[in-house]
Amino acid sequence: MTGTNPGQTLLILGASGDLTARLLLPGLGRLLDSGGADGLALLGAGTDDWDDERWRARVRESFGTPGERAAQVADAARYLRADVTHGADLKRLLDACQGEVIVFFALPPSVTAKACAALREIGVPARTRLACEKPFGVDAASATALNDLLTQIVPEAQIHRVDHFLGKSTVLNILGLRFANRIFEPLLNNVHVASVDIVFDEDLGLESRAGYYDSAGALMDMVQSHLLQILALLTMDAPPSLHAHEFRDRKAQVLRATSVWNDDPVGFSRRARYTAGRIGDRQLPAYADEPGVDAARHTETLAEMVVAVDTWRWAGVPFRLRSGKAVGNLRKEAVITFREPPRTPLGLTGPERPDRLRIGFTPDRLDLDVNINGPGDPFVLDPVTLGSEFGPGDLPPYGEVLRGVIDDDPTLSVRGDTAETCWRIVEPVLAAWRADDVPLQDYPAGSSGPKDTLLP
Numbered sequence: 001m002t003g004t005n006p007g008q009t010l011l012i013l014g015a016s017g018d019l020t021a022r023l024l025l026p027g028l029g030r031l032l033d034s035g036g037a038d039g040l041a042l043l044g045a046g047t048d049d050w051d052d053e054r055w056r057a058r059v060r061e062s063f064g065t066p067g068e069r070a071a072q073v074a075d076a077a078r079y080l081r082a083d084v085t086h087g088a089d090l091k092r093l094l095d096a097c098q099g100e101v102i103v104f105f106a107l108p109p110s111v112t113a114k115a116c117a118a119l120r121e122i123g124v125p126a127r128t129r130l131a132c133e134k135p136f137g138v139d140a141a142s143a144t145a146l147n148d149l150l151t152q153i154v155p156e157a158q159i160h161r162v163d164h165f166l167g168k169s170t171v172l173n174i175l176g177l178r179f180a181n182r183i184f185e186p187l188l189n190n191v192h193v194a195s196v197d198i199v200f201d202e203d204l205g206l207e208s209r210a211g212y213y214d215s216a217g218a219l220m221d222m223v224q225s226h227l228l229q230i231l232a233l234l235t236m237d238a239p240p241s242l243h244a245h246e247f248r249d250r251k252a253q254v255l256r257a258t259s260v261w262n263d264d265p266v267g268f269s270r271r272a273r274y275t276a277g278r279i280g281d282r283q284l285p286a287y288a289d290e291p292g293v294d295a296a297r298h299t300e301t302l303a304e305m306v307v308a309v310d311t312w313r314w315a316g317v318p319f320r321l322r323s324g325k326a327v328g329n330l331r332k333e334a335v336i337t338f339r340e341p342p343r344t345p346l347g348l349t350g351p352e353r354p355d356r357l358r359i360g361f362t363p364d365r366l367d368l369d370v371n372i373n374g375p376g377d378p379f380v381l382d383p384v385t386l387g388s389e390f391g392p393g394d395l396p397p398y399g400e401v402l403r404g405v406i407d408d409d410p411t412l413s414v415r416g417d418t419a420e421t422c423w424r425i426v427e428p429v430l431a432a433w434r435a436d437d438v439p440l441q442d443y444p445a446g447s448s449g450p451k452d453t454l455l456p
C-alpha cells in the first residue's frame with residue numbers, strides 16, 4: 001500500500017489480457033508516480049496459473065520505468081487464480097481485498113456479464129466501485145440489461161463506464177477552449193457553423209484483434225462510443241460546474257437530441273472494408289484475408305454517419321462522424337467549418353476556403369484557418385493558419401480515467417442512460433446495414449478511404 005490512506009484495492013479481473021498490459025497498467029503506473037492513487041493495493045485475477053511473482057513481473061514490465069511509488073505497488077501486488085464467472089471464486093477475491101474495493105472488468109464482454117451476474121448473487125462490500133470497459137452492450141436493449149444488472153450490484157454513482165477518449169487531454173481541452181475563451185463560444189451555433197466533422201482515421205490494420213474486432217466493426221468500436229462522446233463535448237451547453245452530475249446532465253441532454261440526419265440511415269451512413277494495400281513500408285492483407293476474420297460477416301473497417309443535434313443552438317448543422325482503419329491519410333480531429341461571410345460586396349477576392357477551427361487529437365493541436373490580406377494586392381486574400389501544437393497531458397488517457405475511478409469521481413465516466421442513448425442513435429444505421437440497404441464498399445489499405453462526402 002502507498003501513503004497513509006486507510007487503503008483501497010484495485011482488483012483487475014483479466015490480469016493477463018491485452019487491455020491490462022497495454023493500457024491499464026501503464027496508466028496506473030503514471031498515475032501513481034504523479035502522486036495519485038494514495039493507499040492503493042493491486043490484486044490481479046485470471047484463469048492463468050500465475051503466482052504473485054509472475055504477475056509482479058507483468059506489472060513492472062507494463063509500468064515501464066516506474067518511480068518509487070509505482071515500484072512499491074508493483075512489488076506488493078498479488079495474484080489469485082480464479083474463474084470470475086463463479087461466485088465462490090469472486091468471493092475469495094473480494095475477501096482478499098483490503099479497504100474499499102474497485103473491481104475493474106478487463107474481460108471479454110460476455111464474461112463481464114457472467115461475472116456481474118455472479119457478483120449480484122454474492123453481494124459486494126459497501127462502497128465497492130465497478131469499472132467496465134466498452135462495449136456497454138451491443139445494442140440499446142443489451143445496454144439496458146447490463147445497466148439493470150450493474151445497478152443491482154451497486155448504485156449508479158459507483159459504476160464507472162470507462163471511455164478512455166474522455167481522458168485524452170485534447171478531448172478534455174474542448175471544454176477549456178469553449179468555456180474559458182470569449183472568442184469561440186459565441187460562434188458555435190447554427191448561425192455561424194456550416195458543418196462539423198469528427199474524424200478518427202488510423203493507419204493500423206487489424207493488429208491480430210480479430211476475436212474482438214470482427215464481431216464489433218468500426219461503428220461499434222469507434223463511432224457509437226468515442227466519437228459520440230466528442231460530439232457531446234463539442235455541442236453541450238456550459239454546465240454550471242464540473243461536478244459529475246452537472247457535467248453528465250449536459251452531455252446527456254445533447255445526446256438525447258441527436259439522431260441520424262433526416263432520419264435517413266441509408267442516405268447518411270456508409271460502411272467500407274479495406275482491401276490489400278501498402279502503408280509506408282507495411283504491406284497489409286485485405287481485411288477479409290486476415291487470420292480469424294469471417295469474411296461473410298461483412299464487418300466494416302470504416303464507418304461514417306451524419307447526425308443532427310436537434311437543439312435550439314445546433315438545429316440544421318450536419319455533424320459527420322467517421323472512423324476507419326488502415327487509412328493512409330491520417331486524420332484524427334474535429335473540424336468546425338464556419339459559414340462564408342458575405343465578402344463579395346467589398347470586392348475582396350481570393351481563396352474559396354471557409355474559416356475552420358481544427359482540434360487535432362493526435363498530435364494534440366489547435367489550428368484556425370482564416371483568410372487575410374497577405375503580401376501583394378491588399379484586396380486579394382490569402383489563406384493562413386494560426387496554429388499551435390501542445391504537449392501531452394500529465395497523464396495518459398487511462399491514467400486520467402483511472403484517477404476518476406480511484407478517487408470515486410465519475411465525471412469522466414459514461415452514465416448508464418447515456419450509454420443507452422448512444423446505442424439509440426446508431427441503431428437505425430445498424431438496422432439498415434443488417435438489411436443490406438447500405439452496400440459494403442471497398443477501399444485499398446493506405447488510401448484515404450471512400451472519397452465522396454456524405455454531408456448534405
Ligand code: NDP
Binds near residue numbers: 048084106107111212
Ligand atoms: P483479452 O482477451 O486480451 O483479455 C481478456 C482477459 O480476460 C484475459 O486475461 C482472460 O484470461 C480473462 N478471462 C476470460 N475469461 C475469464 C474467466 N472466466 N475468469 C477469469 N478471467 C477470464 O481482452 P482485452 O484485454 O483486449 O479486452 C478486455 C476488455 O477491454 C473488453 O471488454 C474490450 O472490449 C475492452 N477494450 C480493450 C481494448 C484493447 O485495446 N485491448 C481497448 C478498449 C477496450 P485467460 O485468457 O487466461 O482466460
